[in-house]
Amino acid sequence: MADMFEKLVFKQEDIISFKDGIPGFEKFHSFVVVTLTEHAPFEWLVCTEDTSLRFVIINPLAIDPGYNPDITKTQLEGLGFNSADDVLIYVIVTLRTNLLESTANFVGPLFINKKKMVGRQIVVDSEKYSVQEPVIKNSR
């Protein structure tokens, strides 16, 4: 089976620049969000420098409408947010062999400025959330 992102076509303006990379993958800086309606609410964050590097992502509010991590202005420094409308928030999903046990990392939300196309994974230093929040909670 051909890899679905092997021949990924994207526009230059779709590239989101992660200046610091993503912890664990600091060498990679350019990513695109790939959305397929049939996979909603899940989306992909694919590295354009090496498309084999990819993450499943989701808007955390879809899992927990009350998601409200403590984030300081300092942590968002450099992302150049001028308006709340510019903010896109995702969390990275870890798929498990048993998909029902899949989790999302609520401690490391991705903040993206969709106007400036820059992003960063923020480290939330609080006990409120886990790096492994269940995704399909009610199915257990």
Next chain:
Amino acid sequence: MLVLTRKLGESIRIGDDIKITVVELDGRHAKLGVEAPKQVIVHREEVYERIQAENKAAALVQKVDLHDIAEMWKQRKTK
């Protein structure tokens, strides 16, 4: 590693603009105050390591189809 002994209330300075002060001592716990420029991001080491490890686990997804989990999600929603 450079090891320095500090008493309660004493500080160390890193470069020109980072200052770390021992704010409180309680048995095996030390509470540290960090003064650093806005662009310097400070967090506890283990939190960063946990995120790194979780990112690496999440990146193991290769040829997966999100179709199955999207279906599970829909079923969860209708419950």
